[in-house]
Amino acid sequence: MSAQNPAGGPLVDGPADPEHDPTASYALEPEYVESLTSRILATSGETVSVRSPLNGQPLAHIPQSSDADVAQAFARAERAQAAWARTPLDERSAILLRLHDLVLDRQDEIIDLIVWESGKARKHAFDEPLHIALTARYYARTAHQHLDIRRKLGVVPGLTRVEVNRVPKGVVGIISPWNYPFTMALCDGLPALLAGNAVVAKPDAQTMLSALLAAELLEQAGFPKDLWQVVAGPGSQVGTSIIQRADYICFTGSTATGKIIARQCADRLIGCSLELGGKNPILVLRDADLEKAAEGAVRASFSNAGQLCVSMERMFVADQVYDRFVERFVARTKAMTLGATLDWGNDMGSLISQEQLDTVVAHVDDAVAKGARVLTGGQARPDLGPFFYEPTILEGVTPEMTCFGHETFGPVISIYRFHDEADAVARANAGEYGLNASIYSQDGARARAIARYVRCGTVNINEAFGATFASIDSPMGGMRQSGLGRRQGSEGIHRYTESQSVATQRLIRFAPMLGMSDEAYGKMMTANLRLMKKLGRA
Ligand code: NAD
Numbered sequence: 394m395s396a397q398n399p400a401g402g403p404l405v406d407g408p409a410d411p412e413h414d415p416t417a418s419y420a421l422e423p424e425y426v427e428s429l430t431s432r433i434l435a436t437s438g439e440t441v442s443v444r445s446p447l448n449g450q451p452l453a454h455i456p457q458s459s460d461a462d463v464a465q466a467f468a469r470a471e472r473a474q475a476a477w478a479r480t481p482l483d484e485r486s487a488i489l490l491r492l493h494d495l496v497l498d499r500q501d502e503i504i505d506l507i508v509w510e511s512g513k514a515r516k517h518a519f520d521e522p523l524h525i526a527l528t529a530r531y532y533a534r535t536a537h538q539h540l541d542i543r544r545k546l547g548v549v550p551g552l553t554r555v556e557v558n559r560v561p562k563g564v565v566g567i568i569s570p571w572n573y574p575f576t577m578a579l580c581d582g583l584p585a586l587l588a589g590n591a592v593v594a595k596p597d598a599q600t601m602l603s604a605l606l607a608a609e610l611l612e613q614a615g616f617p618k619d620l621w622q623v624v625a626g627p628g629s630q631v632g633t634s635i636i637q638r639a640d641y642i643c644f645t646g647s648t649a650t651g652k653i654i655a656r657q658c659a660d661r662l663i664g665c666s667l668e669l670g671g672k673n674p675i676l677v678l679r680d681a682d683l684e685k686a687a688e689g690a691v692r693a694s695f696s697n698a699g700q701l702c703v704s705m706e707r708m709f710v711a712d713q714v715y716d717r718f719v720e721r722f723v724a725r726t727k728a729m730t731l732g733a734t735l736d737w738g739n740d741m742g743s744l745i746s747q748e749q750l751d752t753v754v755a756h757v758d759d760a761v762a763k764g765a766r767v768l769t770g771g772q773a774r775p776d777l778g779p780f781f782y783e784p785t786i787l788e789g790v791t792p793e794m795t796c797f798g799h800e801t802f803g804p805v806i807s808i809y810r811f812h813d814e815a816d817a818v819a820r821a822n823a824g825e826y827g828l829n830a831s832i833y834s835q836d837g838a839r840a841r842a843i844a845r846y847v848r849c850g851t852v853n854i855n856e857a858f859g860a861t862f863a864s865i866d867s868p869m870g871g872m873r874q875s876g877l878g879r880r881q882g883s884e885g886i887h888r889y890t891e892s893q894s895v896a897t898q899r900l901i902r903f904a905p906m907l908g909m910s911d912e913a914y915g916k917m918m919t920a921n922l923r924l925m926k927k928l929g930r931a
Contacts, residue, residue: 421509426453429605433625434458434466441625443599446512446743447733449779455601458624463634466593466622470564473619474591478561482536485587489533492583492614496522496529503606507575508735510600512743512780515736517697521575524863525607528580531865532587532886539886540588546931547896554897559890561589562664566639568632568654570646571745572700572802574600579607581643581666584886586616593622593639595631599745639663641889645702648826648874655877666878666888669871670800671828672706673849674821675857677718678814678840679711681833685855687721690806691740693831693857695729695784698744699804703829703851703858706801708808709817715810719788722808723768726784733778744780744803753782753803756796760807765789770804798824814843822848827872831857848872850879 435456445452458466477485496503500522507518532539540559547553565585569577578596585592596604601623608623624631628650636642636657642665644654651667658665675693677686693705710718729740744750750773757771770785782804790797790807797807811817821830830849834840837854844852850870851861861869868879878888905914 421452421506426602429602429609430454430456432605432608433601433623434462434469435625436462441598443510443601445509446745446780447509447778452509453602455598455625457626458631459626460630460634463593463624463631463638466624467564467638469619470591470593470622473617474561474564474589477586477591477617477620478589480589482540482587485589486533486536488615489529489583489587492610492616493526493529493533495610495614496525499610503575503603505735506606507603508742510574510603511571511697511745512733512778513697513700514732514739514742515734516739517742520696521573521603524573524576525579525583527863527865528576528583528881531881532584535866536587539883540890545894549898549901550930552899552901554899556895558893558895559588559887560893562889562891563640564591564593564638565889566635566642567592567594568628568635568642568644568646569594569596569604571597571600572697572702574603575607577645578604579611581645581880581885582621585643585889586611586620588886588889590640590889591620591622593624593635595624595626595628595635598625598627601625633657636661636663641665643880643888644668651876664888666870666880667876668702668878668880669828669874669876670802670826671702671849671871671875672798672800672824672826673703673829673831673858674707674709674847675705675831676814676817676821676833676843677708677710677714678832678834678836678843679713680835680839681711681714681718682835682855683714683718683721686718686833687725689831689833689855689857690722691725691729691784692859694786694806695726695741695804696857698741698782698784699806700745700749700802701858703862705829705831705857706796706806707821708806709811709820710808711814711817712810712812719768719786719808723786726769726786729784731774731777731781731783733781741784741804742781743778744782746780749803750780750782753801753805756799756801756803757785757787757805760787760790760794760796763791763794765791765794765807768808800826818843818846822846825874828870828875829853829858829861850875 433456435458437457437459439457440454442454443452503522504518543557545555547555582592611621645668648669651669731741732739766788768786770783774781784804787807827848829851830847831853832840840854853860865881868882868884870876870879
């Protein structure tokens with residue numbers, strides 16, 4: 394069974410024949426689904442059914458949480474957090490390391506569930522347990538570096554001892570999207586837990602099962618039962634209920650929703666980190682290795698069918714190599730295999746929903762109607778599954794086309810030619826987003842120098858997005874409309890703490906002593922300030 398790509402490539406392996414449909418042998422057991430959904434704190438009696446984008450078949454009925462359920466989730470989380478904050482740091486780290494092993498041991502189950510829920514290719518689903526294992530190991534091994542009490546300079550050398558404590562915020566609300574349903578539900582929560590917080594999580598309605606499996610694994614690894622609560626329901630209701638009660642909000646999703654959340658957090662004067670959308674640029678410089686750049690461009694543009702915050706939607710290619718590069722990139726894209734299966738081997742899977750498919754179709758059709766050229770792709774593939782769309786390369790995209798500046802969040806990239814690098818950087822920086830960029834060049838130093846002018850929170854040189862995303866020690870997040878705050882690294886854990894300064898004063902006080910007048914005290918302090926500067930003190 395094979396479906397030919399009208400654009401010329403062998404896009405194969407639809408699920409048309411149930412007898413040979415590899416998804417058929419992996420049907421989710423109702424008891425398994427029930428054991429996961431029973432973790433949702435929901436007493437409303439209402440459920441919402443979800444279907445798999447792979448084949449449109451029903452997957453689960455998801456119980457819906459009411460405002461009272463969210464209140465109950467917070468009450469439980471607060472109680473658990475009080476005890477957890479007193480648990481020694483080494484014990485917390487050890488649980489994270491157990492989670493690392495559990496996630497690797499149960500990766501097949503995790504990946505199956507992700508593929509069922511999201512429709513993505515198995516190799517893209519694998520990135521999720523991989524990212525969680527990296528995050529768990531990183532924070533477990535660096536816990537003391539981030540959270541130990543730190544000595545600071547006291548105002549009077551030797552007599553003012555200052556320490557800074559990292560105090561957990563309390564209960565963190567995590568609102569996550571569907572595109573990486575396992576890692577987005579979990580990765581930001583791991584540093585929150587390590588820092589001594591509890592979490593109330595609201596994963597996206599379309600991908601609750603992967604997030605619930607994450608909650609189960611946390612408990613199996615040894616985190617206390619009530620420390621991680623999961624609630625379900627529409628973002629505008631359940632998300633708002635969470636924001637009304639949380640001590641901090643970590644949100645990943647669209648820029649439009651991020652702004653609503655920021656306003657609600659401002660009303661309560663609580664902090665939030667916002668990981669939002671992008672219109673990410675990739676630059677292929679004249680000295681790039683064109684084979685490597687073409688291979689990287691495929692991953693940059695079509696991982697998870699482009700439903701990835703850090704994937705590329707705009708490509709700027711140096712005039713000198715444009716034709717040779719485009720030939721290679723188009724050939725590699727045409728050779729991609731698409732399929733609705735749980736197996737390894739597909740290069741791309743399905744979009745997640747009709748809504749996503751509609752957006753992609755609208756962006757491409759609008760561009761074509763206004764004069765853009767389709768170099769490959771450009772068609773929906775209902776023969777493969779309800780929401781499949783071909784990996785698509787557009788040329789001749791102009792500012793009046795929707796896909797020029799708006800995030801498509803699908804497998805569509807626009808290629809532009811550039812003559813000088815300063816112009817390419819200016820065009821890459823145009824628009825409102827600033828999440829991720831990629832530069833291909835054989836001269837690493839020159840590419841790094843150019844990176845400093847690119848207004849994105851992460852820049853990958855000779856790689857699409859994985860080099861920064863998987864380097865957990867370095868911060869990840871967006872500039873401009875792509876976000877506020879950072880995940881990963883010390884910023885990714887310190888956001889969940891309040892810094893508290895404790896100063897112990899000895900012998901002298903900050904007032905006149907031993908019968909000294911206020912004026913004499915003023916003079917003495919002035920002399921002191923001059924002396925400290927002379928001595929080079931900070
Ligand atoms: P979305 O904003 O529609 O939804 C994200 C989450 O917010 C969901 O759980 C949803 O239920 C919830 N939500 C929706 N309205 C809400 C409200 N009023 N109050 C509280 N919560 C609400 O985003 P999406 O379409 O699910 O995700 C795709 C977007 O996410 C893209 O723009 C993508 O770029 C972005 N994203 C960013 C990152 C990043 O790290 N920067 C990662 C993944 C996705």
